[in-house]
Amino acid sequence: MARLYKFHGGLHLDGHKSESLGRDLRSASLPEQLILPLRQHIGEYNKPLVEVGNRVLKGDVIAANSSLICAAVHAPTSGTVSAIGNYPVAHPSGQRDSCIVIDVDGEDEAARADIVNPKELDSEALIQRICRAGIVGLGGAAFPTSPKLSRGKTHTVDTLIINGVECEPYITCDDILMRNYADEIIRGSAYLQQILSPQTTLIAIEDNKPEAIAAMQEALLLQPLANTEIIAIPTIYPSGGEKQLIQILTGKEVPHGQFAFDIGLLCQNVGTCVAITRALEQDQPLISRIVTCTGDNVSQPGNWEVRFGTPISHLIEQAGGYKNPDNAFLVMGGPMMGFALHSDRLPIVKASNCIMVMREQTIPHTPGYHDECIRCSKCTEVCPAQLLPQQLYWHARAQAWDRTLEFKLFDCIECGCCSAVCPSQIPLVQYYRAAKSEIRAAHKAQFKSDRARARFEFREKRLLLKKQADEERRRLKREALKQKQAKSGAAADGAPDPVQAALERVRERKKAIREETR
Amino acid sequence: MAGLFGIILGYASIRFKVEGNPVVDQIDALLPQTQCGQCTYAGCRPYAEAIANGEAPINQCPPGGQATIVALADLLDTEALELNAEHGEHLDVPLVAVIDEQTCIGCTLCIQACPVDAILGAAKHMHTVIADECTGCKLCLPPCPVDCIDMVPEQQTIDDWKWSNPLDQLMPARDG
Numbered sequence: 095m096a097r098l099y100k101f102h103g104g105l106h107l108d109g110h111k112s113e114s115l116g117r118d119l120r121s122a123s124l125p126e127q128l129i130l131p132l133r134q135h136i137g138e139y140n141k142p143l144v145e146v147g148n149r150v151l152k153g154d155v156i157a158a159n160s161s162l163i164c165a166a167v168h169a170p171t172s173g174t175v176s177a178i179g180n181y182p183v184a185h186p187s188g189q190r191d192s193c194i195v196i197d198v199d200g201e202d203e204a205a206r207a208d209i210v211n212p213k214e215l216d217s218e219a220l221i222q223r224i225c226r227a228g229i230v231g232l233g234g235a236a237f238p239t240s241p242k243l244s245r246g247k248t249h250t251v252d253t254l255i256i257n258g259v260e261c262e263p264y265i266t267c268d269d270i271l272m273r274n275y276a277d278e279i280i281r282g283s284a285y286l287q288q289i290l291s292p293q294t295t296l297i298a299i300e301d302n303k304p305e306a307i308a309a310m311q312e313a314l315l316l317q318p319l320a321n322t323e324i325i326a327i328p329t330i331y332p333s334g335g336e337k338q339l340i341q342i343l344t345g346k347e348v349p350h351g352q353f354a355f356d357i358g359l360l361c362q363n364v365g366t367c368v369a370i371t372r373a374l375e376q377d378q379p380l381i382s383r384i385v386t387c388t389g390d391n392v393s394q395p396g397n398w399e400v401r402f403g404t405p406i407s408h409l410i411e412q413a414g415g416y417k418n419p420d421n422a423f424l425v426m427g428g429p430m431m432g433f434a435l436h437s438d439r440l441p442i443v444k445a446s447n448c449i450m451v452m453r454e455q456t457i458p459h460t461p462g463y464h465d466e467c468i469r470c471s472k473c474t475e476v477c478p479a480q481l482l483p484q485q486l487y488w489h490a491r492a493q494a495w496d497r498t499l500e501f502k503l504f505d506c507i508e509c510g511c512c513s514a515v516c517p518s519q520i521p522l523v524q525y526y527r528a529a530k531s532e533i534r535a536a537h538k539a540q541f542k543s544d545r546a547r548a549r550f551e552f553r554e555k556r557l558l559l560k561k562q563a564d565e566e567r568r569r570l571k572r573e574a575l576k577q578k579q580a581k582s583g584a585a586a587d588g589a590p591d592p593v594q595a596a597l598e599r600v601r602e603r604k605k606a607i608r609e610e611t612r
Numbered sequence: 613m614a615g616l617f618g619i620i621l622g623y624a625s626i627r628f629k630v631e632g633n634p635v636v637d638q639i640d641a642l643l644p645q646t647q648c649g650q651c652t653y654a655g656c657r658p659y660a661e662a663i664a665n666g667e668a669p670i671n672q673c674p675p676g677g678q679a680t681i682v683a684l685a686d687l688l689d690t691e692a693l694e695l696n697a698e699h700g701e702h703l704d705v706p707l708v709a710v711i712d713e714q715t716c717i718g719c720t721l722c723i724q725a726c727p728v729d730a731i732l733g734a735a736k737h738m739h740t741v742i743a744d745e746c747t748g749c750k751l752c753l754p755p756c757p758v759d760c761i762d763m764v765p766e767q768q769t770i771d772d773w774k775w776s777n778p779l780d781q782l783m784p785a786r787d788g
Binding site: 183185186187189190464491520521524525527528531532536542544545546549550552553 | 777
């Protein structure tokens, strides 16, 4: 690798990684019940494919849909479906969402696997197997992997980037994954190469993870890959963001409104690589992930391989429980981009990379008082997307949505750098999130009203056509009648009209009677 | 010279003639298209025409609410008025019609009344509302002879949830 580039701004943060790295990776025990949200990815809702009372085996598909951007949900263990309904899920709103509940039977009986040699499959078949396994990006955004890989059909991928950066404080799940499953990451990268045939493959890891770098280098020595390089990049937040990492490695910027594949790049997280390896080699769907459970209020912070649907409370029990249960504040994700949880009775899902258990409320549900902006422009200096956070703030605050769009609100990656450096403690990201919500709602309303207009106009047109057709029919009928009358009238010219003749006779008789009575 | 320009302008007025009335189109694009008639006009487009002709004020559309009034005021460069309460009140969560399938006698009157063809059914067969297409206009209510249609708030999913605006929390703190 010739050189690395820099992205604008960014922050050097306290890593807080050592807390959860003191212990080896462990498997979390199975809880009594698993709660599986029907949708754990970005995209359409899945439909349940099981009914209450059905017995399911580990790896059975229990929910899926047929849209392009989808990721099926599989049973993480064997058991019985005990309920399908709305349960609280890990979401900033604290709301409920549709879930399937499985009562675990403890046997962990697996469904029959259909194992083939992935090296003999073409890229289409490989993508289909990845789709079937319900794999999503495990870096945190949970975008389904198969549609992302399908872009390789329409776009040329020059560089494949394997993201092992993990820049956010506290989170160590990718670090521990690279230390333990480096060989599977390398094999997963090989399958990605088989699908996408890139010219180069870059595996990026932040230089604060020397053990992970060493493990990965060793694995790459044992299974050499063509044109593949492991690159240690400087530790700076948010270097793990897709656009930022692309900039560090290639110096290229993803243009506004475009995606990485538009400039010949594709990023995959290391966890996704392992999931791909397991799906292709063992036909094992995505049913678990590594989750970091850390923070100053949990007895034994560490990393666990957790089946999806496991309640967070169960994971915290595995970690020795709360130090101070009365003052526990939970965050899903890291301190910069995570969100506060409303309870610990929420299931771990595909996007759950880290559970922070804190003594103090580090991320409030609803931010309160803040000072006024003093226009120091520190936020502008640190913004990795090179936006003008201060301008965005003014316009978001004034609810001038079109102005926020002019300042490229939707290029904001919500990394939280601006909020972190603001001397007035303005919850800037919260303002942007609120603005984005409003703009999305307005778009949805506009879509609905455009549709209603189209349907209304179509109906008007249909009614008009029907009216015209009716009139035409009536006109034809009238004309036909007229013609008939004209015809019969012409025929009667010679002979007297029978009706007229009858009337004449009646009149004559009446006249005769009248004369008689006189 | 003047004659030449006259010819050019004359030609341009024919060549680039605008079909329809663009102002009406622009106003119509801002209206919510519920076709409910609460504005006293027979649908959104007639109301848009009335606004364009200066016959109706911009504050007669309850489904659109203040947001629509502000957008119309922006477009027409007039003052944003308060919504005229005579025409109804704005609901944050829109309504959808639901047919009580036990009571429905299959008379098709509601189907004929629906401005967006959102009711499905046939004579002497049960009718049902396509909730995604319903605009909540309530026009199906009066013709129903058995009063079996209810207006209920649209079902809100987790996707409809909005991040709260920090300003909302800020305001009471300031007043106090």
